[in-house]
Amino acid sequence: MEKNIERKKEIFREYGHKLMVLGFIGAMVLVSYLFIKYVLPILWPFAAGLILAMIFRPIITFLHKYLHLNKMIGTALVLGLVSMVIVIVSGWLIRGILAQVTSLMENMDVYMEAADDYLCDMCHSIGDAVGVEGDSLFRTVTENIDDFMSGMEKKITSFVMGTSIPAIMAFVELVVGIALVVVSLFLFVKDMEGIRKYLRGFYFHRDMKFITRRVFTVTKAYVKAQLVIMAAVAAECVAGLMILGNKYALLIGILIGVLDALPLFGVGAVLLPWTIIYVASGNFINAAVMFTIFIVCYFTREFLEPKLIGDKIGINPIVTLIVIYAGFKLLGFTGMFMAPLVFIVIRDATCIFIKFIKS
Numbered sequence: 001m002e003k004n005i006e007r008k009k010e011i012f013r014e015y016g017h018k019l020m021v022l023g024f025i026g027a028m029v030l031v032s033y034l035f036i037k038y039v040l041p042i043l044w045p046f047a048a049g050l051i052l053a054m055i056f057r058p059i060i061t062f063l064h065k066y067l068h069l070n071k072m073i074g075t076a077l078v079l080g081l082v083s084m085v086i087v088i089v090s091g092w093l094i095r096g097i098l099a100q101v102t103s104l105m106e107n108m109d110v111y112m113e114a115a116d117d118y119l120c121d122m123c124h125s126i127g128d129a130v131g132v133e134g135d136s137l138f139r140t141v142t143e144n145i146d147d148f149m150s151g152m153e154k155k156i157t158s159f160v161m162g163t164s165i166p167a168i169m170a171f172v173e174l175v176v177g178i179a180l181v182v183v184s185l186f187l188f189v190k191d192m193e194g195i196r197k198y199l200r201g202f203y204f205h206r207d208m209k210f211i212t213r214r215v216f217t218v219t220k221a222y223v224k225a226q227l228v229i230m231a232a233v234a235a236e237c238v239a240g241l242m243i244l245g246n247k248y249a250l251l252i253g254i255l256i257g258v259l260d261a262l263p264l265f266g267v268g269a270v271l272l273p274w275t276i277i278y279v280a281s282g283n284f285i286n287a288a289v290m291f292t293i294f295i296v297c298y299f300t301r302e303f304l305e306p307k308l309i310g311d312k313i314g315i316n317p318i319v320t321l322i323v324i325y326a327g328f329k330l331l332g333f334t335g336m337f338m339a340p341l342v343f344i345v346i347r348d349a350t351c352i353f354i355k356f357i358k359s
Contacts, residue, residue, distance in 0.1 A: 017357055024353050025346060032342045036331055040338075045177045049184030053192060054216065060189060075189045079182070093254065100251040116142075118281065207352045214348055215341055222340070229304050230261040233297045237267070240293035244286055260297065267297040319343075 040047070056078050063074040104111075123141060124134030188195070199208070234257025241249035252270075260267045271294040278287035320340060327339025 025350055028346045036338055045180035046184045048181045050188050052185045053188035071189055075186055096250045100248045104248055211348050218344055226261045229301050230257045232300050233257045233260045236297050244289055
């Protein structure tokens with residue numbers, strides 16, 4: 001009898017622990033959702049300032065220890081050098097991109113006529129194959145395209161007119177936010193030791209430190225990997241498009257590199273349809289080159305990602321895809337990028353919580 005009672009108590013205790021864990025996970029998910037949706041848009045400058053302070057801290061400490069530079073001066077020096085490099089590189093890229101965009105706009109009529117001729121030939125080929133008059137099919141397709149473009153033009157005009165004032169306000173908020181990032185960076189560097197001493201007084205200090213380090217390690221590894229892979233893919237695309245004689249190789253290559261860095265996208269979203277278009281037009285050499293560019297870019301990511309990230313993230317690829325998609329559906333692009341970090345925080349915090357209730 002007593003054994004049965006103890007057994008029932010053990011079962012109730014076990015299920016009680018499981019319910020507590022499920023409740024904890026649910027609470028963490030809810031808190032994370034509310035934080036990203038409502039708190040992060042307000043506090044992002046201070047979060048960015050803290051991240052920059054943690055990134056710059058080793059360099060600033062080195063300058064303070066060996067060159068006896070004041071930490072504020074060291075921070076200003078590092079920030080100035082990093083900003084200078086970003087401005088120079090960005091200026092060079094923007095100059096090249098604007099030149100190619102200008103050239104594209106100047107030659108747009110020529111490209112539209114070429115596209116029109118190509119579409120006409122394709123409609124006649126399809127018409128001959130299925131027994132339909134090519135000119136009739138071409139008129140139908142062009143009318144539908146014109147209706148679609150007219151509708152898109154109205155929507156874009158309405159969108160621009162409706163968002164012009166909010167866009168100005170968003171730009172002002174961005175400038176204020178950047179100023180706050182810089183100010184908070186200096187304050188965090190100045191008071192970093194005091195903040196760390198203050199946090200040591202918390203009961204869960206070790207657990208918070210463990211989770212914070214995990215998030216920082218994962219974020220650093222992920223961002224570094226994506227930047228390196230994005231640069232490599234963009235360079236490969238630019239080189240491949242230059243081989244094809246494309247006048248807009250720099251512009252298109254950089255856009256493909258950025259697209260490849262976005263979750264749920266990849267180089268195949270551009271290069272594979274482009275390859276199919278070359279095949280359909282009978283240009284098999286260009287199709288082979290374009291497909292080769294795709295293969296090289298694909299295996300570049302497959303090779304570099306494990307090398308740069310390794311086991312630092314520790315999430316199964318299918319779980320990563322599910323988490324990213326769920327984040328996108330719930331919170332848009334912000335949720336898409338934040339979802340893997342939130343998953344890691346909840347997973348590690350849950351492991352700590354399980355150890356806590358068992359003890």
